[in-house]
Amino acid sequence: MGSVIEPKVLKGFRDALPAEESARRAILRRLEEVFRLHGFAPIDTPALEYADVLLGKGGGETDKQVYRFTDHGGRDVALRFDLTVPFARFMAAHIGELALPFRRWHAAKVWRGENTQRGRYREFMQVDFDVVGTEAESADLETLVVIRDSFRALEVGAFQVQYSHRGALNAALARMGVTGNAAEVLRIIDKERKIGEEKTRELLAEVVGGPAARDVMAFARREPSSAETMRKVADAAGPSAPGVQRLREIERALAEIGIAESFVLDPSITRGLDYYTGLVVETYLEQLPSIGSVCSGGRYDDLASLYSPQRLPGVGASIGVDRLLAAMEDLHLAPTGGAAPAVLVLNLADSLVGRYHAIAEALRGAGIPAEVYPEKRRLAAQFAYAEKRGIPLGVICGEEEQARGTVNLKDLRSRQSWDGLTLPEATARISAQLR
Amino acid sequence: MGSVIEPKVLKGFRDALPAEESARRAILRRLEEVFRLHGFAPIDTPALEYADVLLGKGGGETDKQVYRFTDHGGRDVALRFDLTVPFARFMAAHIGELALPFRRWHAAKVWRGENTQRGRYREFMQVDFDVVGTEAESADLETLVVIRDSFRALEVGAFQVQYSHRGALNAALARMGVTGNAAEVLRIIDKERKIGEEKTRELLAEVVGGPAARDVMAFARREPSSAETMRKVADAAGPSAPGVQRLREIERALAEIGIAESFVLDPSITRGLDYYTGLVVETYLEQLPSIGSVCSGGRYDDLASLYSPQRLPGVGASIGVDRLLAAMEDLHLAPTGGAAPAVLVLNLADSLVGRYHAIAEALRGAGIPAEVYPEKRRLAAQFAYAEKRGIPLGVICGEEEQARGTVNLKDLRSRQSWDGLTLPEATARISAQLR
Numbered sequence: 123m124g125s126v127i128e129p130k131v132l133k134g135f136r137d138a139l140p141a142e143e144s145a146r147r148a149i150l151r152r153l154e155e156v157f158r159l160h161g162f163a164p165i166d167t168p169a170l171e172y173a174d175v176l177l178g179k180g181g182g183e184t185d186k187q188v189y190r191f192t193d194h195g196g197r198d199v200a201l202r203f204d205l206t207v208p209f210a211r212f213m214a215a216h217i218g219e220l221a222l223p224f225r226r227w228h229a230a231k232v233w234r235g236e237n238t239q240r241g242r243y244r245e246f247m248q249v250d251f252d253v254v255g256t257e258a259e260s261a262d263l264e265t266l267v268v269i270r271d272s273f274r275a276l277e278v279g280a281f282q283v284q285y286s287h288r289g290a291l292n293a294a295l296a297r298m299g300v301t302g303n304a305a306e307v308l309r310i311i312d313k314e315r316k317i318g319e320e321k322t323r324e325l326l327a328e329v330v331g332g333p334a335a336r337d338v339m340a341f342a343r344r345e346p347s348s349a350e351t352m353r354k355v356a357d358a359a360g361p362s363a364p365g366v367q368r369l370r371e372i373e374r375a376l377a378e379i380g381i382a383e384s385f386v387l388d389p390s391i392t393r394g395l396d397y398y399t400g401l402v403v404e405t406y407l408e409q410l411p412s413i414g415s416v417c418s419g420g421r422y423d424d425l426a427s428l429y430s431p432q433r434l435p436g437v438g439a440s441i442g443v444d445r446l447l448a449a450m451e452d453l454h455l456a457p458t459g460g461a462a463p464a465v466l467v468l469n470l471a472d473s474l475v476g477r478y479h480a481i482a483e484a485l486r487g488a489g490i491p492a493e494v495y496p497e498k499r500r501l502a503a504q505f506a507y508a509e510k511r512g513i514p515l516g517v518i519c520g521e522e523e524q525a526r527g528t529v530n531l532k533d534l535r536s537r538q539s540w541d542g543l544t545l546p547e548a549t550a551r552i553s554a555q556l557r
Numbered sequence: 558m559g560s561v562i563e564p565k566v567l568k569g570f571r572d573a574l575p576a577e578e579s580a581r582r583a584i585l586r587r588l589e590e591v592f593r594l595h596g597f598a599p600i601d602t603p604a605l606e607y608a609d610v611l612l613g614k615g616g617g618e619t620d621k622q623v624y625r626f627t628d629h630g631g632r633d634v635a636l637r638f639d640l641t642v643p644f645a646r647f648m649a650a651h652i653g654e655l656a657l658p659f660r661r662w663h664a665a666k667v668w669r670g671e672n673t674q675r676g677r678y679r680e681f682m683q684v685d686f687d688v689v690g691t692e693a694e695s696a697d698l699e700t701l702v703v704i705r706d707s708f709r710a711l712e713v714g715a716f717q718v719q720y721s722h723r724g725a726l727n728a729a730l731a732r733m734g735v736t737g738n739a740a741e742v743l744r745i746i747d748k749e750r751k752i753g754e755e756k757t758r759e760l761l762a763e764v765v766g767g768p769a770a771r772d773v774m775a776f777a778r779r780e781p782s783s784a785e786t787m788r789k790v791a792d793a794a795g796p797s798a799p800g801v802q803r804l805r806e807i808e809r810a811l812a813e814i815g816i817a818e819s820f821v822l823d824p825s826i827t828r829g830l831d832y833y834t835g836l837v838v839e840t841y842l843e844q845l846p847s848i849g850s851v852c853s854g855g856r857y858d859d860l861a862s863l864y865s866p867q868r869l870p871g872v873g874a875s876i877g878v879d880r881l882l883a884a885m886e887d888l889h890l891a892p893t894g895g896a897a898p899a900v901l902v903l904n905l906a907d908s909l910v911g912r913y914h915a916i917a918e919a920l921r922g923a924g925i926p927a928e929v930y931p932e933k934r935r936l937a938a939q940f941a942y943a944e945k946r947g948i949p950l951g952v953i954c955g956e957e958e959q960a961r962g963t964v965n966l967k968d969l970r971s972r973q974s975w976d977g978l979t980l981p982e983a984t985a986r987i988s989a990q991l992r
Contacts, residue, residue, distance in 0.1 A: 126649075126863065126864055126865060126866060127609060127610060127613070127863055127864050128864070129610065129646040129650040129861075129864040129865065130650070131602075131603055131606060131607075131650075132603065132607060132632065132634060135605060135606075137600065137601065137602050137603070137647050138601035139600060139651060140598030140600055144598060144599055146601075147599055154582070158898075159898075159921040159927070160898070160926070160927075160928060161897065161926055161927065161928030163579060163895070163897070164573075164582055164895070165572065165573055165574060165575055165578050166573035166578050167566075167572050167573075168571065168572070169680060170567060170570060170668070171567060172565065172567060175563075175564065175565070178562070186629055191627070193624065193670065194621055195670075197567065199567060201604075201605075211564040211566075212564075214561075214564035215564040215565070215566075216574060219574065220574075221945035221946050222942075223931055225928065226575070231604060233604070235628065235629050256931040256932060258907075258910075258932040260904065260914070260929055260931040260932065263911075264914065264929065267918065271918075371910070374911060375914060377911075378911030378915055379918055380915065381918075426564075427561075428562055429561055429563070429564040430561060430564065431561060461598040462596065463593075463594075463596035466596075469695065472694070475695045475698060475806070476811075476814060477813060478695070479698055479702060479810060479813075479814050480813055480815065482595075483702065483706075483814055483816075489594075491595070491596055492594070492596065493595060493596030493660065493699075496658055496693035496695040496699070497691060497692075507657075510656040511656050513596075
């Protein structure tokens with residue numbers, strides 16, 4: 123290898139080969155269509171921002187996870203580590219130009235220099251969507267509907283959207299006598315799925331004592347039906363607690379839309395983050411609950427308080443596309459087929475190259491993806507290439523066919539052939555074979 | 558503003574608001590479809606790589622344009638500044654997994670800390686496509702066809718793909734006695750469009766003397782027809798020069814495919830870069846030639862020599878999507894409409910929120926983008942929101958309509974109304990109004 127440079131990538135980073143990138147793009151196309159149907163508009167923000175904008179003033183306790191450096195102009199800059207902080211900065215900067223409520227989605231890479239455990243990468247794609255500028259129940263509901271429509275469009279198999287309400291949780295905890303350390307209690311409940319019931323009880327008991335720990339765990343347990351869970355939450359939080367009314371409205375509306383079966387009220391959903399103040403939501407794939415939530419979010423009181431005096435309540439969620447893609451691959455549900463065309467036009471004579479490209483262009487005009495094998499080689503070698511690429515059909519045209527104005531067609535999967543077709547006949551046959 | 562952080566972005570960086578990002582996404586969708594039809598597969602590579610991989614060993618003369626820094630692990634890293642170098646590294650790393658010839662496209666952000674003149678940004682999106690692993694004319698031709706199909710799909714108005722061949726240029730220069738400094742001469746010719754004829758003649762005369770400068774300029778001039786230009790190039794380079802035969806074959810094939818009118822043989826196209834060895838190509842918008850080439854590329858002898866002993870000849874081109882989008886905006890040809898839905902379901906009573914979402918979901922099921930106004934406000938305020946967003950149609954349903962199972966529809970552009978429609982009737986009317 124002498125003086126060549128080893129073509130290695132950084133730890134925690136990776137290339138996406140055609141099959142994977144095709145699948146990722148198919149996922150993004152499906153999500154984009156759901157967002158379009160719901161009136162969410164795409165935005166974009168810079169990958170690189172001022173460090174104090176991303177990390178807050180005195181972000182001096184430099185988070186090890188953030189890629190932060192000094193640029194040529196001596197500026198303290200950082201790569202974005204999520205899409206929430208840039209969105210908050212974006213809203214503060216552009217609020218005068220936007221109609222409220224503002225619905226946006228944003229699909230982009232983020233970077234975190236974290237430990238590279240299984241399935242953890244330092245560069246990954248996130249898709250966030252939010253409605254800001256409203257506290258209405260309707261926006262909570264919309265978030266739930268978008269999540270459901272997204273996972274249906276993604277064809278991930280069965281999934282369950284689990285939701286709760288931080289207001290109801292807090293009210294219930296207060297009535298159990300858990301007050302000063304409610305945030306910590308919520309964080310512990312949030313971890314139960316990972317750490318198990320025993321450990322959760324132990325941790326809770328340390329914080330609130332044994333009896334309260336028991337109450338909290340009984341409260342957080344999901345009842346056999348959402349209606350029963352709702353009753354329990356209302357009893358625990360008190361019927362006039364703010365979240366209780368909201369949860370009842372959501373439950374009724376989901377039934378009215380006819381989509382209640384995708385949703386479960388689950389008081390153990392707390393979203394550990396202090397950030398959330400109302401609805402909280404997680405999404406689990408029923409065939410692969412072990413990967414955890416594939417779409418999480420909730421309602422917050424004020425998105426952009428760091429950058430703007432204008433209060434901006436909102437609600438939204440985030441989809442970890444790379445983790446989702448990995449899960450879909452595990453389940454053999456990842457979109458396939460975007461990496462190879464339907465037809466290979468074989469090369470039997472370099473003098474016919476113009477003809478081959480004319481054939482391919484005619485097929486593309488009929489919506490059929492086609493490529494031309496670039497040089498004259500043994501047909502066996504060209505067929506082997508088609509097989510390796512996964513191209514199902516071959517169009518063959520030698521001097522004779524050219525003279526007669528025909529082509530031969532071969533289905534490389536079944537080995538079936540059709541000879542002497544005109545180009546329109548071949549196009550029709552190809553369409554039939556692809557169905 | 559007290560203690561809030563100014564929501565500013567770095568110089569040379571910018572946010573994309575919904576209208577712009579929708580247009581960019583529409584451009585990318587159109588290009589993606591062209592690539593799919595041509596059998597090009599998408600790939601992706603990390604934004605961040607080892608600096609010596611991106612810059613070559615001893616890349617110590619740190620290019621001021623490259624964002625380069627030391628990461629937490631003490632690694633010397635850099636943000637990619639183009640998509641060619643990562644592609645070369647990618648091919649060297651994955652060649653065993655890929656079928657050759659390999660066709661890929663790659664749409665991604667790149668970063669360059671260059672001077673921020675008009676229209677120059679430090680973060681921009683590039684779209685590259687290449688066929689590697691073949692020296693065949695067919696691949697040159699395919700590159701030209703993809704460029705044409707792309708710009709037709711983009712609906713940019715009239716455009717012209719100008720091409721030449723470095724082999725023919727070099728042979729012609731050699732026969733004019735220009736040998737040792739041919740590369741410099743090509744770079745000067747390449748700049749004529751920017752610096753003008755007079756300055757070009759001057760610079761050439763400094764390098765090769767006055768008489769040769771005259772010969773070179775006469776050679777580089779485009780003749781009234783491609784056929785005449787072809788004859789001149791063949792005469793100047795000699796009929797057996799490698800590029801001459803290739804150019805003749807390309808010219809013939811473009812005519813056979815029936816697309817010759819989009820192309821012009823132009824010997825002044827040289828692509829300054831040493832990198833190119835065969836076909837060279839530039840693309841100009843006829844209504845906006847001043848912005849320069851919007852798609853440039855050519856053939857190279859060896860893509861990945863820095864990383865691999867295996868020779869990888871190829872051909873491809875690069876589209877500067879952000880510059881193209883700016884041009885399309887100037888020409889009022891940028892795709893519009895992706896930023897707002899077709900229908901706003903107005904909110905007349907918070908008790909009907911479930912019904913409003915059921916209506917919106919039914920419309921979406923018929924492919925009609927719809928959103929629900931989240932809270933009950935004066936209708937005038939809701940209509941004002943629709944107008945600011947550019948939403949053309951409103952669906953109105955109060956308690957009475959709810960009781961009767963009907964809705965009212967209003968076209969906010971014409972102020973026309975349709976009352977007492979069933980939901981299927983409203984759906985049909987909406988589809989008609991959108992046509």
